[in-house]
Amino acid sequence: MQRKELIKLADDWFANQDWKPFKFQKDTWKAYLQKKNGLLNAPTGSGKTYALWVPIVLEYIRKNPDYKEKHKKGLKAIWITPLRALSVEIQQAASRFAEEMGTGFTVGIRTGDTPQKERSAQKRSMPDLLITTPESLHLLLSSKNYGKMFKNLDAIVIDEWHELLGSKRGVQVELALSRLKTISKNLRIWGISATIGNLQQAREVLLGPESQALENSVMIRADIAKKIEVRSIIPQKMENFPWRGHLGIHLLEEVVPIINNSRTTLLFTNTRSQCEIWFQKLLSKHPEFAGEVAMHHGSINKETRLWVEEAIRNESLKAVVCTSSLDLGVDFAPVETIIQIGGPKGVARFLQRAGRSGHQPGKTSVIYFLPTHAIELIEASALQKAVEKKAVEDRIPYLMSFDVLVQYLNTLAVSDGFYPKDIFPEISSTFCFQGITEEEWLWILNFITKGSQSLQAYDEYKKVEILEDGKFKITNRGVAMRHRLQIGTIVSDAMLSVKYMKGGYIGTIEEWFISKLKPGDVFTFAGRNLELVRIKNMQVLVRKSKKKTSKIPSWMGGRMTFSAQMSELLREEMYTASALNNGQGRTRELDALAGIFKRQKRESIIPGNDEFLIETFKTREGYHAIFYPFEGRFVHEALGSLLAYRISLLSPISFSIAFNDYGFELLSDQEIDMQQVIDNNLFSADFLMDDLYKSLNATEMARRKFRDIAVITGLVFTGYPNKLVKSKHLQSNSQLLFSVFRDYEKDNLLYQQAFRETFEHQLEEGRLRMSLERIGNQKIVWKQCEKPTPFSFPIITDRLREKLSSEKLEDRIRRMLKSLEK
Incomplete structure (x- = not known):
């Protein structure tokens, strides 16, 4: 069947549904049938599932003209999704088209929610299309004879690629693709992404930086103007x-x-x-x-x-x-x-x-x-x-994630084993590991077989054996089982299940929140007030409570920060607000803030494009210095610590630091000589890494980051499904290893990775440097104020929140407001 005839089949099917295919859908069908790889940029809800599922089915029809009489069994396509919640939607859309075309295709789902019985059935006979997650795909790579399962694979589609890109799950996908490309010679790789700032780079990460796949690839954009x-x-x-x-x-x-x-x-x-x-x-x-x-x-x-x-x-x-x-x-x-x-x-x-x-x-x-x-x-x-x-953020891909590489090599060693000379070219063809050296590769191989220099005496770290023919393989069944249980890169705090005393599962909660409660305390969860009875075997046993006051659980994921684009847009709005005195050209929102702006200008200023504002004032609590970079809380956290450290070198003062997305506060019991701070150019980007290291206790932050790395590499074991290791034990086990590497093996790649990730991803060191350079070009305006200003108020109250219960906080703020309004 010619391409035109195939596309007519799809057009007719769309017409039967009273639909008309979009241009981007037809462009994708055509590119796929021309054996191209690519990245489709399309908004949610625009029909992207049919853009790629249709040509996968059409290609099968082209290869098998008698497809209605004979059904060729076996896995033909994999659809990777970052969220389990998406899989049912994709399954429904895919099944509908495949069925109505008469192909007899089966569509299966394999995620953490898939029952064991169904997984076993899939192993015996794979569906034609498998919808899965990055973790479940790696689990398949850890099974014996996985090559057979994937050898006739035609296509792999990575949905919501923008979500995976800036995470270690993205690295998992890169490594899996490097293996599947070798097993299945005719594999077509497609990503689907919503709009991100670095779309071209997203395609490069997906297909590999120098690959033939990149040359033979397209970028298709859905030109759907979304109002x-x-x-x-x-x-x-x-x-x-x-x-x-x-x-x-x-x-x-x-x-x-x-x-x-x-x-x-x-x-x-x-x-x-x-x-x-x-x-x-x-x-x-x-x-x-x-x-x-x-x-x-x-x-x-x-x-x-x-x-x-x-x-x-x-x-x-x-x-x-x-x-x-x-x-x-x-x-x-x-x-x-x-x-x-x-x-x-x-x-x-x-x-x-x-x-x-x-x-x-x-x-x-x-x-x-x-x-x-x-x-x-x-x-x-x-x-x-x-x-x-249409200003949208970039997603920054991870580089040199050695922890994910160690896990991946163990996955290959658990299944059929691997020969390093075969696997090294695949790994160095990925975006993440394009810069890996022979020396680093040998270090990693040494690490999985001997457990690195300082751990050589301990057998538990020698997981992979080298067989006589040079194959690297895990032969110990216990090691293999523990590895399979721990495949994945999402490392959160240990989650405990919340259950009623009489039975009935409500959900999961992070261990660090529950560890602060004692029996009898009431907390709100899943919309109910619950009283903690006791904690037993990773379960939080509760009963309903009629008490009105309760603690609200906060999850670690709650600390979100401004993106760089958002910070820039916010600064532009601030500058607009400072320039527009008469209200002309203002938005409705800026108009509504006229009273606040007026008050701010009376007490201080609204900084303009070329100004950096510092406010100082004294209250009962002490001497406040507030700085306004408008760069988001992560940058402010680092900037606050950096500045406090640099000031302490001039005169011995200790500070407490508070910050939000707009600025940060240094509070002290003695006055800061602000003129000295300005004269000594303390906002310089010189010696940034050195000073950051000293000011932030970077070793402590890297130690916490190392826990994740230790879990991903399998250096520490998180436990069996019904008997998970407590979070504090994981932390202490990983801290012990961290200390060993710090004292005896400073060149350990995983130890160095903990520091690199702390600076690159947690402290956003690149953004920090840029904001210091920006401040260096601005005129510093120091305002000595009588009392807190409208801009400083949210930062001050944020600090109080850490200390006071919500009832006391509201009382305290009411009193503060009363005195300020006088």
């Missing part, structure tokens, strides 16, 4: 001194009419704890919503999550309060309205969430922005400009 309308919920009464304390709850009544006027609404919060609070408050103030409002976040049990997703599809729920657990995938055509509570911290995340409404080609997406404090309205104004400019 996004951002509407800010502006409070009736504007406070002059904004603070972040109430998580936006004071605007709850503004949200109710939006929910009532809409068929279905998703309320996105940034953290699981905020999600819990909003759900509780919504139901307690509006009991009429009972049964019509639900909650969805990653720690709630799978059954409840699936029930909520289904209820959104069939429109039986009015609203769902959720976190990023509903950012991706889960295809909801009926969602009419999105409400974003608090700044989303990044443009891409905001656009992704906006796209959940009007989730059909040609429809306008409407997203409401609800500020948790007044200054967040500047973010809303900035986001509107980002939507117009």
Whole structure:
């Protein structure tokens, strides 16, 4: 069958559904049938599944003209998705097309949720299309004779590639692809990505930097103009001194009419704890919503999550309060309205969430922005400009992730074993390991067979044996089983399951939160007040509580920071606000802030494009110095420590540091000589790494980072499914190894990786350097103020939150506001 005839088959099928294929879908079909690899850039809800699934089926029809009579068994395509929640959608779309074309194709799912019985059946007879995750694909590579399973593989599609790219899961995908390319000579590789700043690089990472695949590849963009309308919920009464304390709850009544006027609404919060609070408050103030409002976040049990997703599809729920657990995938055509509570911290995340409404080609997406404090309205104004400019973040790929490489080599050694001379060219053809040297490669091989220099005396670290013919293989069954249990790169704090005393599973919670509670304490989880009875065998046993006050769990993922693009947009808005005195050309949001700006200008200034603002004042607590780089909390955390260290070299002062996305505060019991700070050019980027190292206790941060590396490499074992090792034991085991390497083996690649990742990914050292260079070119404006200014207020109250309970905090802030308003 010729290409034209094949494409006509697909066109006819689309016509039968009363659909018309988009240009990007047809372009993808054509490129695929021309044996090209590629990256498809398409927004969520635009029909990207059919863009790639259709040509995979058409290619099979071309190769097997008698496909309706004879079905050739075996795995033909793999579809990788970062989220389990996406797999059901893809399965439904794929099955529908394959069935109606009469191919007899089977479509299977294999993720962490797949029952053991189904996995065993798949091993015996693989489906034609397998929908899976990066972790499950590596598990397949760890099974005996995996080459047979993959030898007739025609295609591999990596969905939501932008999500995987900037993580170690992306490295897992790169390594798996390097192996599959060798096994299956005609493999076509395709990625699907939403818009990111570095799309060309995303294609290079996917296909390998120098590969033939890259030369024979295309970039296809779906030219679908998505209209996004951002509407800010502006409070009736504007406070002059904004603070972040109430998580936006004071605007709850503004949200109710939006929910009532809409068929279905998703309320996105940034953290699981905020999600819990909003759900509780919504139901307690509006009991009429009972049964019509639900909650969805990653720690709630799978059954409840699936029930909520289904209820959104069939429109039986009015609203769902959720976190990023509903950012991706889960295809909801009926969602009419999105409400974003608090700044989303990044443009891409905001656009992704906006796209959940009007989730059909040609429809306008409407997203409401609800500020948790007044200054967040500047973010809303900035986001509107980002939507117009289509300014989206880059995703920075990982380089030289030796921990993932060690895990991968153990995976190959567990299955059929490997010969280093065969595997080295594959590994060095990936983007992540394009710079690996022979010396580093030998170190890694030495590490998996002997356990590195300083661990040679211990047999438990000698996992891989070298057989007589030079093959590297794991022959010990116990080592093999432990390795398979630990495949993956997502290392979170140990999760405990929450259960009622009488049985009944509610969800999972991080160990570090529960470890702070004692029996009898009440906490809110999954929308219920629960009393802790006891902790037993990794289970948190609870009973329902009628107490009104409770602790809200906070998860480690709650500390989100501004992206570089978001910071830049925010600074532009600030400069706009400082330039527009008369209100001309301002957005609605900046207009609403007129009172705050007026007050800020009276007490201090609003910094312009060429100005860097420092404010100092004295209160009962001591001497405050506030700095405003507008660079996001991670950069401010590092910058605050750096500056405190450099000041202490001039005169012996100790500080407490507080920071948010706008600036940071140094608080001391003695006055800082700010003129001396300015004269000594303490914002210089010179000696940055050296000073950062000393100021931040970088060794401590690297030690924490090393725990993840130790888990990924299998240096420490996390435990069996029903008997997980406690988080504090993991930490102490990995700390012990860290100390051994620090004292006896400083050139250990994994030890060095812990420091590299701390600086590159946690402290964003590159961004830090750029912001110091920017400050170096600005005029420093130091304002000695009488009292806290509107801009400084959110930073000061943030610091108090760490010390006071929420009731005491509100009282304290009320008193502060009273004295400031005088």
